[in-house]
Amino acid sequence: MKAATVVEENLVRVLGDGGRVEKDKDPGLSDDDLLTLYRTMLLTRLLDERMVKFQRQGRIGFYIGSTGEEAAIVGAAFAMGREDWLVPSYRELGAAFLRGFSLREFICQLFGNAEDLIKGRQMPIHYASSRFRVLSISSPVGTQIPHAVGIAMAARIRKTREVVLVFLGEGATSEGDFHTSMNFAGVFKTPCVFVCRNNQWAISVPRDKQTASESIAIKARAYGFEGVQVDGNDVLAVYATTKEAFQKARRGGGPTFIEAFSYRLGAHSTSDDPRVYRSENEVLDWMKRDPLVRFRQYLEKKKLWDKERDEKLTHDLNHDILATLKEVEKIGPPPDQSLFEDVFGTMPWHLREQRDELLQWLKEKGDKLENN
Amino acid sequence: MKAATVVEENLVRVLGDGGRVEKDKDPGLSDDDLLTLYRTMLLTRLLDERMVKFQRQGRIGFYIGSTGEEAAIVGAAFAMGREDWLVPSYRELGAAFLRGFSLREFICQLFGNAEDLIKGRQMPIHYASSRFRVLSISSPVGTQIPHAVGIAMAARIRKTREVVLVFLGEGATSEGDFHTSMNFAGVFKTPCVFVCRNNQWAISVPRDKQTASESIAIKARAYGFEGVQVDGNDVLAVYATTKEAFQKARRGGGPTFIEAFSYRLGAHSTSDDPRVYRSENEVLDWMKRDPLVRFRQYLEKKKLWDKERDEKLTHDLNHDILATLKEVEKIGPPPDQSLFEDVFGTMPWHLREQRDELLQWLKEKGDKLENN
Amino acid sequence: MPVMNIIQAVNDALRIEMERDDRVVVMGEDVGKFGGVFRATQGLYEKFGEDRVFDTPLSEAGIVGTAIGMALYGLRPVPEIQFADFIYPAFDQIVSELAKYRYRSGGQYSCPLVIRAPYGGGIKGGHYHSQSPEAYFIHTPGLKVVIPSNPYDAKGLLISAIRDEDPVLFFEPKRIYRASKGEVPEGDYATPLEKAALVCEGEHCTVIAYGAMLHTAREAVALAAEEGIRCDLLDLRTLLPFDVEAILESVKKTGRAVVVHEAPRTCGFGAELSATIHERALLHLEAPVLRITGFDTPFPYTLEHDYLPDAQRVLSGIRKTVKF
Amino acid sequence: MPVMNIIQAVNDALRIEMERDDRVVVMGEDVGKFGGVFRATQGLYEKFGEDRVFDTPLSEAGIVGTAIGMALYGLRPVPEIQFADFIYPAFDQIVSELAKYRYRSGGQYSCPLVIRAPYGGGIKGGHYHSQSPEAYFIHTPGLKVVIPSNPYDAKGLLISAIRDEDPVLFFEPKRIYRASKGEVPEGDYATPLEKAALVCEGEHCTVIAYGAMLHTAREAVALAAEEGIRCDLLDLRTLLPFDVEAILESVKKTGRAVVVHEAPRTCGFGAELSATIHERALLHLEAPVLRITGFDTPFPYTLEHDYLPDAQRVLSGIRKTVKF
Numbered sequence A, B: 001m002k003a004a005t006v007v008e009e010n011l012v013r014v015l016g017d018g019g020r021v022e023k024d025k026d027p028g029l030s031d032d033d034l035l036t037l038y039r040t041m042l043l044t045r046l047l048d049e050r051m052v053k054f055q056r057q058g059r060i061g062f063y064i065g066s067t068g069e070e071a072a073i074v075g076a077a078f079a080m081g082r083e084d085w086l087v088p089s090y091r092e093l094g095a096a097f098l099r100g101f102s103l104r105e106f107i108c109q110l111f112g113n114a115e116d117l118i119k120g121r122q123m124p125i126h127y128a129s130s131r132f133r134v135l136s137i138s139s140p141v142g143t144q145i146p147h148a149v150g151i152a153m154a155a156r157i158r159k160t161r162e163v164v165l166v167f168l169g170e171g172a173t174s175e176g177d178f179h180t181s182m183n184f185a186g187v188f189k190t191p192c193v194f195v196c197r198n199n200q201w202a203i204s205v206p207r208d209k210q211t212a213s214e215s216i217a218i219k220a221r222a223y224g225f226e227g228v229q230v231d232g233n234d235v236l237a238v239y240a241t242t243k244e245a246f247q248k249a250r251r252g253g254g255p256t257f258i259e260a261f262s263y264r265l266g267a268h269s270t271s272d273d274p275r276v277y278r279s280e281n282e283v284l285d286w287m288k289r290d291p292l293v294r295f296r297q298y299l300e301k302k303k304l305w306d307k308e309r310d311e312k313l314t315h316d317l318n319h320d321i322l323a324t325l326k327e328v329e330k331i332g333p334p335p336d337q338s339l340f341e342d343v344f345g346t347m348p349w350h351l352r353e354q355r356d357e358l359l360q361w362l363k364e365k366g367d368k369l370e371n372n
Numbered sequence C, D: 001m002p003v004m005n006i007i008q009a010v011n012d013a014l015r016i017e018m019e020r021d022d023r024v025v026v027m028g029e030d031v032g033k034f035g036g037v038f039r040a041t042q043g044l045y046e047k048f049g050e051d052r053v054f055d056t057p058l059s060e061a062g063i064v065g066t067a068i069g070m071a072l073y074g075l076r077p078v079p080e081i082q083f084a085d086f087i088y089p090a091f092d093q094i095v096s097e098l099a100k101y102r103y104r105s106g107g108q109y110s111c112p113l114v115i116r117a118p119y120g121g122g123i124k125g126g127h128y129h130s131q132s133p134e135a136y137f138i139h140t141p142g143l144k145v146v147i148p149s150n151p152y153d154a155k156g157l158l159i160s161a162i163r164d165e166d167p168v169l170f171f172e173p174k175r176i177y178r179a180s181k182g183e184v185p186e187g188d189y190a191t192p193l194e195k196a197a198l199v200c201e202g203e204h205c206t207v208i209a210y211g212a213m214l215h216t217a218r219e220a221v222a223l224a225a226e227e228g229i230r231c232d233l234l235d236l237r238t239l240l241p242f243d244v245e246a247i248l249e250s251v252k253k254t255g256r257a258v259v260v261h262e263a264p265r266t267c268g269f270g271a272e273l274s275a276t277i278h279e280r281a282l283l284h285l286e287a288p289v290l291r292i293t294g295f296d297t298p299f300p301y302t303l304e305h306d307y308l309p310d311a312q313r314v315l316s317g318i319r320k321t322v323k324f
């Protein structure tokens, strides 16, 4: 089972070994921007570590991380403007943070508590934020892709400058929704940028068993638009490539498909044990290309960063995480009757009846408990 | 609205103008074989004419023809061996005839009568013949494609020499089922040959609004196997290309995707009026490339055919058609209780009850009619 | 008032809503220049241009999936599925996404859109041009389901559906697309969703139907009247949420009910109506609620007349119920 | 006899059928080397090799669509859908193709295959790892639907399903995959489809359930017994065709019935059972058939315990029915 296929020569790359950079390709971000990128990547990395532990302790029910793929996620989302739309799959927390989604909002969602923006309706990681134009995360693989294209079609119809960024895994390219969305995007020349995180695995299924195509990027040709393969562990390359795609989209140049070639270093989710299906060596090999390390070396070489600052930031972020967790753990669940809200904009008779039925049962139960 | 996009230089072609042929590409079929091809093409052409009239007279309910696409259909199917499987969409009657399906069986199906192999269950044109390994035709576009791949997967598992030929329209390439089937075919390297009749139209939607890809053939690259674009009005080119694909499949070389570049000269079906959406000129232009005429010129040049023989064959086939129609029109409908058969292999209680219910109602109705 | 058939009424509703609200867009296979295989969108492309009335590639999942995106953006898409039988490739988008979007985002997003699709048998369409899939969607929380039976309602209900804040499946009875004609007011009016219509009154039995079967039921009710059996006939119009009050009021009066639909019987909408009536009015009932429905087979071709409930069959159900 | 849980019983059934019949193949996402996300196919890849136990690309439509092809060819595929919630991309292939293939080909072809999928809530799976979609398939002519509630039946019913001549949807109660344990005979045995099991007997009320809810219902029946209410408890096992005789026999004895399922109420399978019982046993009924079900909302996360029927709720339904 060989996981990684790559047409190496075509891979867009900016960051070289040891923090070196291909000068002509450097997107020339400001120091502040560079540090924002790094901070966001580090934050999700630290969250991954913490939350996996939390899940093991039974304090949250489930977690999905992005360890190893931070550059692909954060680099791409950094190309977005305020008016743009983010359509995530389920592994792009860093992108949501860049949109303005807060740590507290995120952790409330993990707990599904009374302050959770989605009212405890979905499993952890399935957040949504209309305020920041972050669409609602859905578990079924690939179903978000046509929504992204539809938003882009709407933006084109309304003649605005909005562009849509949609994320998907390489496994999602096998679903019908991927195909149909790409085809609509091509036909309607929609301002939509697809970023496919090719992390080599779809749970236990390796890239080569997912599709026989020579690369994932080449799939775009079947729809008449450009597909680019970028080093997904190189945050500057991902940013530069996505930025270009955004500019093209805003110019009316239509969609772009970006394959971010990367690797899932962690388990698929807290329900998974990857040791059953892949070798430790493969993982170790990819650890050498850790996107955080590569980016840090670049920042260090630029004298923007050093060990001390890194330790301090790590400490501060961990502190934020723990403090927020502590606060949020105290918040209770959403009220029972909220179960029946938002099925429709206005609650129809049968749901009103069912709500009353539930409240009645709960009362009976409570009475009984009291009597015992 | 421009219908025809073609990467002309890549188009495989054998038959030139005025019956000339590219010698090195001539598949070298025997005279008998050539005449079988011609005869089958002419038969479906004549049926198209006759059945459209029949439908207008209200003697059958519906018809779908293949006028203009006979070369693509008959040329491809002629590459099949006895043990191979035919998975049609709904426009490949000529292919079914080559398999052995008889005119009488076909016309019984049009009438949905008591001798119809499918017991009057489906609309005209939705025949099936397990005897000749012709799968059951289904109206939903594209749903047959995964079945073809599944059969090919089974043949591979069982290590037989069987190859599957599946037909689809260019419109069908937009459905998710196309994508998923092509992807499975690539991953499992199945002995499956896809022939996509690109007839430039999906009802009223032209090829360019169907997909932005430069050709239909190129879509195969997204699945890691070969896509070929062939002149679909050139029966020898279609045959030669398909034959090669069959040989490759039998050798274990996996699937091939063939785009047969052609044109639907008639209406989509008897329910359609193409004058609303396309120009007469476009149709006239394509009539000049009529696959029957092109092939006849070749046969004439080869001294295998002449006007006289053509008139005789036309007369004989028309006679057969009319004679069969006459015979078949007399056959009554399937019995009422057959409505409940074949839902399951063994009729369960609720269908037995419903059958009795129906028969009881019919009896009541009959009694009432008698009493009146 | 002009006389229209259902197709014209649907077309009129679309035109009026598109004029009133520039967020309304029409999309689907062959709905543009061609005007739809049933002509429901005829003239809209010419009037509103290709940005607001457009053909899509041949993918129902794509049609519904991108329409969801448009609705999330703030448009009011009215996608057409060419036949209700072809809605299944979009089933995942409808059931997993469209139906759940408001709920799962905690009300942050909503998907107001109307999926139009011709449904039902009686046109010799065989398996795939005849189905009545309403029960699948009624069973899916988050969707409204509407089926008109005449031009007046077709227009008024479609206008209401387009203005509704939630997704609506709008199934049109294609068998009577042209056969059902009636006076339809010009201009703008909205027929409220969630309300049944009492088509005629009688004290012996309640007959409940919708869509094309309403006409079959009406015929049966007329025949029953000749025999002295007088029926309430309810045209449900909105199937979810259905008008439970109207149903119970009538059944409590008559003590009997016959439910009619074309879809297969088992787990069809008739089962829900039967269960609901028995649960809520058992002590008023003189007879079990009877279901006259399509059979539990795929929709046939030659024997379509055996499959579809006709007036005689409904009548025999009414008789049986009254005699129980 | 060895003690097994449901996962082990399913695994055992698959192994036995694969040994007995080399046409049986297992396919799906992560079912190969990994042995399935719930471990149901563990060890099969090693034993039968990659031709007969294989991972597929991530497409449910592809899984079912190609499995149909294999069945048409003559194999006996047993595709796994990782969660029943993810069956909808394959809905068109199931409803339009799988269910109708025998019928529409006039019996020339058939599609004997078994789609296995874990279903149901109670594992904090939220919207998409909790659903009970049985009603959609029960409403679709041409499919059988089976749901076991314990290891013994899981094995015996799966063996029967694989040997059946028609397509079977086999939904496994994942909530009790490991919690439900029991003695399971080694080797080959087949539990007949279409037969309910009478789990316990009583004369006051009939309780009908299946899958994970059988255990909830059993708890409720035990609590009711403490109050002197004795119930027949029926485990349906096969939902289509369901065992109407067993149901009617019991209801005619008790005069009362409570139906329990997790799926949303409206147009759920409970509606069909209620309608059927009322139609056929009205004069025996002392009370309306009561439905204790999931609510008509998407499946929630935090409030899952409010959504899912529990023993208290079933008990209160039994009480209400008995007191009616």
Ligand SMILES: Cc1ncc(C[n+]2csc(CCOP(=O)(O)OP(=O)(O)O)c2C)c(N)n1
Pocket: A091, A139, A140, A141, A168, A169, A170, A171, A172, A173, A197, A199, A201, A202, A203, A264, A268, D029, D058, D060, D082, D086, D089
């Ligand atoms: C429709 C559907 N089928 C199956 C699953 C189960 N599942 C969840 S994630 C996953 C793999 C996804 O792989 P990929 O798209 O590569 O994304 P990654 O997890 O690698 O980021 C699968 C099979 C699902 N969620 N939805």
Ligand SMILES: Cc1ncc(C[n+]2csc(CCOP(=O)(O)OP(=O)(O)O)c2C)c(N)n1
Pocket: B091, B139, B140, B141, B168, B169, B170, B171, B172, B173, B197, B199, B201, B202, B203, B264, B268, C029, C058, C060, C082, C086, C089
């Ligand atoms: C799933 C589905 N959607 C829509 C239709 C209606 N329809 C029938 S044929 C057709 C066009 C098919 O075009 P193409 O695949 O190019 O085949 P052609 O008819 O040109 O041979 C459409 C839209 C259908 N039968 N099935």
Ligand SMILES: [Mg+2]
Pocket: A169, A170, A171, A197, A198, A199, A200, A201, A202, A203
């Ligand atoms: Mg992946």
Ligand SMILES: [Mg+2]
Pocket: B169, B170, B171, B197, B198, B199, B200, B201, B202, B203
């Ligand atoms: Mg075409």
